[in-house]
Amino acid sequence: MLGYAVALALGVRAALWSPMRFVVLATYAFAAFTFLAGFVAFASNQISGFVVAVSIWAVLLAWALAQVLVARRGAVAGPRDVATWVVIILWLATASAAVFGLGPQLPGPFASLMGYRGTDEYVYRLAGAACFGYAVMGIQELRSLHWYDMRLPNVMALVFNGLAFLASVLEILAGRATLLVILVALAAGFFTVAFAAILVRRGR
Numbered sequence: 001m002l003g004y005a006v007a008l009a010l011g012v013r014a015a016l017w018s019p020m021r022f023v024v025l026a027t028y029a030f031a032a033f034t035f036l037a038g039f040v041a042f043a044s045n046q047i048s049g050f051v052v053a054v055s056i057w058a059v060l061l062a063w064a065l066a067q068v069l070v071a072r073r074g075a076v077a078g079p080r081d082v083a084t085w086v087v088i089i090l091w092l093a094t095a096s097a098a099v100f101g102l103g104p105q106l107p108g109p110f111a112s113l114m115g116y117r118g119t120d121e122y123v124y125r126l127a128g129a130a131c132f133g134y135a136v137m138g139i140q141e142l143r144s145l146h147w148y149d150m151r152l153p154n155v156m157a158l159v160f161n162g163l164a165f166l167a168s169v170l171e172i173l174a175g176r177a178t179l180l181v182i183l184v185a186l187a188a189g190f191f192t193v194a195f196a197a198i199l200v201r202r203g204r
């Protein structure tokens with residue numbers, strides 16, 4: 001989730017709408033999915049202070065961001081100016097984010113497949129909601145393919161994948177390697193290097 005904070009902070013600092021609109025949309029998708037996760041928890045009678053607090057936050061954030069997105073709709077992307085290899089990386093990253101965003105919405109089967117018990121269903125759905133926001137952002141990047149629109153989303157993806165890779169390495173070193181840890185280590189490690197290269201080369 002830290003990737004959202006970094007990208008939004010950079011966008012707010014620049015005070016320009018166009019470069020951060022995909023990040024804002026991703027945050028809206030994250031908040032909306034978080035609300036759905038809370039709704040499922042309430043319906044399943046899995047209620048705690050954490051679920052209530054996060055659900056209230058999600059509703060307020062989604063409402064506020066919806067106002068911003070509607071008020072500033074209609075922004076047009078510039079011409080495509082990124083290399084083909086960048087497009088391939090974006091497709092792979094978006095597909096990966098979609099899988100890890102939607103999979104945890106079924107915590108039992110997903111956790112069992114990945115080597116966990118999946119007892120805390122809400123946390124799985126919350127983590128999936130965060131990943132789903134990246135998938136939504138990736139789709140918008142693929143529709144644009146204009147570097148000016150892609151810089152902040154790529155910073156966001158770099159932070160996410162870098163931290164995911166670090167977390168996976170720490171789990172492996174602690175002797176807690178599972179299928180999920182190995183998959184995340186491989187995918188996040190690859191995407192960390194790929195997004196760093198995209199940023200250095202400015203999409204060329």
